Amino acid sequence: DQQVKQNSPSLSVQEGRISILNCDYTNSMFDYFLWYKKYPAEGPTFLISISSIKDKNEDGRFTVFLNKSAKHLSLHIVPSQPGDSAVYFCAASVWANDMRFGAGTRLTVKP
Amino acid sequence: EAQVTQNPRYLITVTGKKLTVTCSQNMNHEYMSWYRQDPGLGLRQIYYSMNVEVTDKGDVPEGYKVSRKEKRNFPLILESPSPNQTSLYFCASRFLGGYEQYFGPGTRLTVT
Numbered sequence: 362d363q364q365v366k367q368n369s370p371s372l373s374v375q376e377g378r379i380s381i382l383n384c385d386y387t388n389s390m391f392d393y394f395l396w397y398k399k400y401p402a403e404g405p406t407f408l409i410s411i412s413s414i415k416d417k418n419e420d421g422r423f424t425v426f427l428n429k430s431a432k433h434l435s436l437h438i439v440p441s442q443p444g445d446s447a448v449y450f451c452a453a454s455v456w457a458n459d460m461r462f463g464a465g466t467r468l469t470v471k472p
Numbered sequence: 473e474a475q476v477t478q479n480p481r482y483l484i485t486v487t488g489k490k491l492t493v494t495c496s497q498n499m500n501h502e503y504m505s506w507y508r509q510d511p512g513l514g515l516r517q518i519y520y521s522m523n524v525e526v527t528d529k530g531d532v533p534e535g536y537k538v539s540r541k542e543k544r545n546f547p548l549i550l551e552s553p554s555p556n557q558t559s560l561y562f563c564a565s566r567f568l569g570g571y572e573q574y575f576g577p578g579t580r581l582t583v584t
Contacts, residue, residue, distance in 0.1 A: 363513075363514075365514075367514075370512075393571050397575075402577070403577055403578070404476070404564075404578050405515070405562070405575045406575070407572045407573070407574075410571060450514060450515065452515075454571055457569055457570060457571050460571075460573070462514040462516075463514050464512050464513060
């Protein structure tokens with residue numbers, strides 16, 4: 362029962378363009394959402410998060426959008442850089458418990 | 473430096489040979505957990521602990537054991553490993569009530 366789904370296993374974009382990574386969820390009780398970035402041979406690292414009471418959160422080149430009615434969130438990276446090439450995991454949680462992760466999207470940013 | 477460490481990083485073993493993967497954090501986090509990452513399935517929680525001597529099952533606990541005798545350590549024990557436990561394992565920690573988890577570098581386990 363995958364409550365958090367990342368339907369695109371991979372995404373390739375050109376350096377300088379926008380990267381949009383998508384995530385869908387099924388549990389309407391999720392109240393907090395996070396994105397993690399993972400480089401090869403390293404553990405995931407926290408990137409950005411959003412509470413369910415907001416619909417947008419920005420941190421530099423990274424913006425997360427939340428559409429609660431559609432149960433959908435997205436991560437926008439503008440402009441994309443080659444160093445952004447990594448696997449991105451979407452995660453969702455209810456009251457800081459029972460965090461669920463998506464399967465991940467591998468982003469490749471081409472110079 | 474704030475970190476979560478895991479050992480070993482790589483392990484190849486045979487079916488049935490007991491093994492332990494250690495995890496240690498230096499951030500005084502109450503909450504620690506173990507995940508396994510498999511292709512197409514993302515990160516699935518095996519066990520978690522909300523504090524010393526308090527542990528509970530995650531989504532995929534079968535075949536694993538954990539203990540939390542000290543706040544900083546949370547070892548994962550495979551009493552009788554099987555090939556379906558071949559996976560990439562991550563330990564993580566955070567403050568209780570917080571959301572952001574800090575992950576270790578991972579342990580790639582192969583069971584033949």
